[in-house]
Amino acid sequence: MEKKHIRPAASAFLLMVTMSLLSTALSFFVTPVCEELGFGRGSFTLYYSLMTAAGAFSVSFLGRYMNDHGVRMVVLVSALWCGVGFIALSFCRELWMFYIVGALMGLFGTSCVYLCANITVQQSYSSRDASMVMGIVMAGSGIGGMIWSNVVPGVIDAFGWQLAYRALGVSWFALAMLSFLILGKQELSGGVGHASGNLGKTDGKTLFRSRKFFLSVGVMCILTACSCISQQLPSLLAGMGYDGTTVGLMISVMTAAAAVGTVVEGLCCGKFGVAKTMTVVAVFYALGYGMLFFKSMTYVALVGLAFGSGSLGTLMPVVVRHVFGGRDYATVWSTMLTCSSVTSFLATPVWGMVYDVFGNYTPAMITMPILLVISVFLLLTLFREKQA
Secondary structure, three states, X not given: OOHHHHHHHHHHHHHHHHHHHHXXXXXXXXXXXXXHHOOOHHHHOHHHHHHHHHHHHHHHHHHHHHHHHOOHHHHHHHHHHHHHHHHHHOOOXXXXXXXXXXXXXXXXXXXXXXXXXXXXXXXXXXXXXXHHHHHHHHHHHHHHHHHHHHHHHHHHHHHOHHHHHHHHHHHHHHHHHXXXXXHOOOOOOOOHHHHHOOOOOOOOOOHHHOHHHHHHHHHHHHHHHHHHHHHHHHHHHHHOOOOHHHHHHHHHHHHHHHHHHXXXXXXXXXXHOHHHHHHHHHXXXXXXXXXXXXXXXXHHHHHHHHHHHHHHHHOHHHHHHHHHOOOOHHHHHHHHHHHHXXXXXXXXXXXHHHHHHXXXXXXHHHHHHHHHHHHXXXXXXXXXXXXX
């Protein structure tokens, strides 16, 4: 890989560090906000679902926009928009306030940032390099999560959740702006758009009626549903008897493992193929949830969950490009992100409601391995369809 091609990877990496503010840092606000304001966890985390739903709406058309005009303007708008949005969350005192701010943030925050990182990689690198680069880029989410899981709980304990939200707003703005400056004027370098010359220009009617599209969506939605419980993970660990400092350390270990896991998954894709890699990762994912029933194996379980959760962002883009090719990549991927966002909208409050109804997360922990077995079956069927 030439040195001039490092810049897109560095920019995308920073975008994933930025994204970890949503995927990791926000999870630490569930308990303090709900306890102080008297919200149910399911009701409160609905604001995150609304944020995701708004993201589903925006990615449905932003994929095509970024295909024609690049990602820089979207990154710039996100830096300003979501920086202000985090600060606005600190002033919310009623559920409806959280819902409105969350929905507005989602328009240029949640799925948009990940989509920017993904399209930057896929348009800037060849198919051979993209899987490896994507693994490294996705490690940014794990590294960012490791940082936030060590910093955010302490900030909340020392200064309160309001100031912590404001600190996240400043962090989002700084990271997104740095990514914007590093990227500069994006140049295609043999990636998806360059290879196809017509990225995302199909009407999609035949494509979206195909069996392989529905199988891909099925795998994507299951992995999304499983990953949504991450918003409840600090509360789950606290319910197992761990104090706040220990929970922060555990989340840090998990996110560090996720950073390593995404790189390993990217390398394994190139060596063993995406089908075998995803199958093995799904097994580790399922075992992780099973081991959470044994307190002595909590750290091992978190490593398994870390490797599994990374497959959504690292391996699924490779699956889409492998199954559908470069010409239809943007069309398929932006649509699948919309489906993923809808799933997240539905699943996130459900896991919170599980706790509200049962007083624990045991039903969710039992459901996860079952869903992952189904996802492996759908994945293997998908690859048989592709070969047919």
